[in-house]
Each structure stands twice: as C-alpha cells, then as structure tokens.
Amino acid sequence: MRIQCPFCGERDSSEFTYLGDATVRRPDPSAPEQYFEAVYLRDNPAGRHEELWYHGFGCRSWLRVTRDTRTHEIFTVEMYNDATTETNQEAARA
Amino acid sequence: MAHSQIELTPRAAFADLPITAPGSGVVVQERDELGIASVLARRGQHEALTKRVRERFGIELSPGPRRSAAGGCAFIATGPGAWIVTVERASNGCVTSLTDALGDLAAISDQSDGQAVLRVSGPKAREALCKIVPIDLHPRIFRSGAVAATVAAHVGATLWRLDDDPSGHAVFEIAVFRSLAESFWRALSESAAEFGVRMNGRG
Ligand SMILES: [Zn+2]
Numbered sequence: 001m002r003i004q005c006p007f008c009g010e011r012d013s014s015e016f017t018y019l020g021d022a023t024v025r026r027p028d029p030s031a032p033e034q035y036f037e038a039v040y041l042r043d044n045p046a047g048r049h050e051e052l053w054y055h056g057f058g059c060r061s062w063l064r065v066t067r068d069t070r071t072h073e074i075f076t077v078e079m080y081n082d083a084t085t086e087t088n089q090e091a092a093r094a
Numbered sequence: 095m096a097h098s099q100i101e102l103t104p105r106a107a108f109a110d111l112p113i114t115a116p117g118s119g120v121v122v123q124e125r126d127e128l129g130i131a132s133v134l135a136r137r138g139q140h141e142a143l144t145k146r147v148r149e150r151f152g153i154e155l156s157p158g159p160r161r162s163a164a165g166g167c168a169f170i171a172t173g174p175g176a177w178i179v180t181v182e183r184a185s186n187g188c189v190t191s192l193t194d195a196l197g198d199l200a201a202i203s204d205q206s207d208g209q210a211v212l213r214v215s216g217p218k219a220r221e222a223l224c225k226i227v228p229i230d231l232h233p234r235i236f237r238s239g240a241v242a243a244t245v246a247a248h249v250g251a252t253l254w255r256l257d258d259d260p261s262g263h264a265v266f267e268i269a270v271f272r273s274l275a276e277s278f279w280r281a282l283s284e285s286a287a288e289f290g291v292r293m294n295g296r297g
Contacts, residue, residue: 008242009159012228015244057243060173
C-alpha cells in the first residue's frame, strides 16, 4: 500500500504509523462514559473509513486519509492540521 | 586546573568505518566541515520567513521537498515549514548567523554534530542507494534538487540530489543522525559492495 503524502509525494506504507479513526473527538474528561466510548468503543467499518496516519519516517506530518478498508483504495489524503483548522473555522462561523 | 581537563578533538562520524569491498563504483565523502542547523518556521511565519531568506541569503524557497541553495548555503526542505540548512566550511558557527537573520521567524537549532552527512557519487551511486531507500531514484523522477525525508535500512535519513558531476553521474548527499552513522554505513557498504567503494578525503 502506498500513501500520497501532500508534502512528500507517494510513499510506502512502512514510512507511516496508523493511529485510527480520524472522526473521533476528544470528549470532556469529566464525562467518563463518553470518554470510555471514545477510547475503547471503536467501529470497525468494512468500506470507506476516515483515519489518521503519521508520516514519521518522512515529513512528520499527521495526515487524514480516506481509505476503503476492504481494498486499501485511498480516496483522499490531506494534512490533518489544515483540515482541522478548516473544521474549526467552519465551527467558529456556524 | 587546566592540566586535568580532557583534551577533546573532533572526530568524523564515518572516519574509522571499514571499507570491505574497495573499488570505484561508488565514491563516498564525509561532509564533516558542513555547518548544519534545523530551521522550523514559527506558527504563521512561513511566508515572512520565505521573504527573509530571499532577502538575506538570496535563496528562493520553493514549495515541497526541494533543496534551494546559493553561496554555499542550502535550505533542504524536510517537511511543511521545516528545513535542514547546510553551510559550507562553517561548522557550528553557522547557527549564530542563522539565528541573527531568522531567529524571530523560526526556531533554529545546531545539528552540526548531531547529523552526519555523506556524499555518495560515482557511476553506481544510484544503484547502491536504491537498494536501501524506499524512494524512486529514477533520474526523471528524483531530479537535481529533489529531497526525500525517508528511511534507509531502518535509519531515519534525509536524502537529496545535487547537480551531476562532470562525467554526468548523479551525486547524492544523505544525512543521518550521527549515532546511527555506523548502522547506516553497514547497510550502504553492503549495498555498494558489488560495485566497489572508495572513500574520498573530507570536505
Ligand atoms: Zn510526508
């Protein structure tokens, strides 16, 4: 499997570390049930999945990758910081 | 108490490493007189830094993993807003001048003794390197000025390509953390053994 890093270009998956679901947000630590759910109760979808990858043996960026878990087809890769900044800006505008 | 102080002398990272297969297919040269620093743009200062580097160093920082150089100074892009800067024959002294020029826009730290840089050239340099890095080094893909922050035989490495030598052979430089120089050398010299290896004087 290869990932098209927005900075480095196409790179082998061995340069990356997988972190998991990119849609999970850190909940309020004072709500233990929500916290438990966010940390331990993860979905395991067959198909399109938005996930975090770290390009540790490369540009050291966090990436948000949309991948099909059945075929490893990759649809989009973006810098996670840019993506979250946009999301935060959208949230701030709403 | 000066007489009890330990005499410290510089020691090049690759100096004592063995050449097991002498020959002339791959020529290596340790770049131990390079001054090396890491430069990280402060948050939101990437554009201002690009402008300052143009003014002070006459260097145009192109986007993406590229090496941009002028007057003995090179900015080697390793990530978004991150560079390794090398300065010819400067050793640790380059950090002060970089900090004076860019310190308000970037975080700068000395890597002159932290990174070891090896120049790899000769007719078989590409063949020797391509066995140990997961990078497409084809001359049309990895052109002069290209940079790759990558991994070389499990050792984190930054590889870049310079202009070809006068005989038209590709010239590469590769930076690894100094403490991993021996592991890296073992991998490279194994890979280059079938072509033969020669070590040039320092510079
Ligand atoms: Zn990358």
